[in-house]
Amino acid sequence: MSTMSNSLAETHVESLATAGLSQGDVSDFFALLKPRVMFLVVFTALVGMVVSPSNVHPIVAFVSLLMIAVGGGASGCLNMWWDADIDAIMTRTAKRPIPAGKIQPGEALAFGVTLSVGSVIILGLVSNWLAAGLLAFTIFFYVVVYSMWLKRTTQQNIVIGGAAGALPPIVAQAAVTGHVALDSIVLFAIIFMWTPPHFWALALVKSGDYQRAGIPMMPNVAGPDATRFQILAYTILLAPLGMAPVALGFGGLAYAIISLVGGFGMLALALQVYRLRQGEPAMRVAQQLFGFSILYLFLLFATLLVEHGFGFFRPVFG
Amino acid sequence: MADQKSSRSLTPEEQKRRRTRSLALALTLGVLVVLFYVVTIAKLGPGVLQRPM
Numbered sequence: 001m002s003t004m005s006n007s008l009a010e011t012h013v014e015s016l017a018t019a020g021l022s023q024g025d026v027s028d029f030f031a032l033l034k035p036r037v038m039f040l041v042v043f044t045a046l047v048g049m050v051v052s053p054s055n056v057h058p059i060v061a062f063v064s065l066l067m068i069a070v071g072g073g074a075s076g077c078l079n080m081w082w083d084a085d086i087d088a089i090m091t092r093t094a095k096r097p098i099p100a101g102k103i104q105p106g107e108a109l110a111f112g113v114t115l116s117v118g119s120v121i122i123l124g125l126v127s128n129w130l131a132a133g134l135l136a137f138t139i140f141f142y143v144v145v146y147s148m149w150l151k152r153t154t155q156q157n158i159v160i161g162g163a164a165g166a167l168p169p170i171v172a173q174a175a176v177t178g179h180v181a182l183d184s185i186v187l188f189a190i191i192f193m194w195t196p197p198h199f200w201a202l203a204l205v206k207s208g209d210y211q212r213a214g215i216p217m218m219p220n221v222a223g224p225d226a227t228r229f230q231i232l233a234y235t236i237l238l239a240p241l242g243m244a245p246v247a248l249g250f251g252g253l254a255y256a257i258i259s260l261v262g263g264f265g266m267l268a269l270a271l272q273v274y275r276l277r278q279g280e281p282a283m284r285v286a287q288q289l290f291g292f293s294i295l296y297l298f299l300l301f302a303t304l305l306v307e308h309g310f311g312f313f314r315p316v317f318g
Numbered sequence: 319m320a321d322q323k324s325s326r327s328l329t330p331e332e333q334k335r336r337r338t339r340s341l342a343l344a345l346t347l348g349v350l351v352v353l354f355y356v357v358t359i360a361k362l363g364p365g366v367l368q369r370p371m
Contacts, residue, residue: 021328025335026342059360063353126357 048169
């Protein structure tokens, strides 16, 4: 009995000792920031900055952009901390640092909170407190509203939660101008409307993963056919919205062409997803829509960046 | 309990990871110092030396 309890005690001490030691490498901590999402945040925020007429110092703009990126990374880190249990179940996320056992949950929490608070305070000091408040709201929305509340409770999780991913252009514009204008609100709306067809196309392919993890994604709850209809509906709204910058005057000739062709491409693929419902072709076209949606959003924002950042803007009207 | 935790010696791999983490933290702090200095100069501009006496 005594040998057994000694053995249990040793195991307990060993596990505590191991739990107290960080096993993470620098690259593991970097992976916690979701680098690919962070790139999207930087990219869309940069476009939010360049479309806004301002005379802010380039260094101030650069540091503001850096803090928006760090804030975005921090929210990704806190999302991974909260979702470690379901990440371990899904094949797409099982190798993330926490489920892989490289980083302790407590470390990720401390890392995420430190970066969140640091990025908001520095952005406030460097640019203004409107931008800092918007960044804090973005982090709160992604971590608390999306990750902790919506993700596991409603099939509309990524529709509402998508607002967090759409906010960076608004934060960036506020950082360089001190206010929020229609330009960045339109960029917000484009990303917001793009999110459902983008994620639901992935969810159609990976529905088994989400099912196992118990996440109420649209295909698992409403069924694949209802999801296909929703994808088509959102794409019908997205395609003309993608051209709104032209109507508002901050999308030039190149943007008009790209958004028109890209919008038709999105519509054609969404229609294919709606029509093809069985077997391998249905999965393939959903995968194609997922891939093309990334290209579509990238091209829209890259064109605005080239037009405004490199002096290639040619107005469509007048 | 705390003594037992601290008495556990680190493996060479753990020592290496701890060292890279410490270096990354030091580098981050250094970058922050430079960043604050550069932003201060950028925001204040020529007025950096003009202080009310």
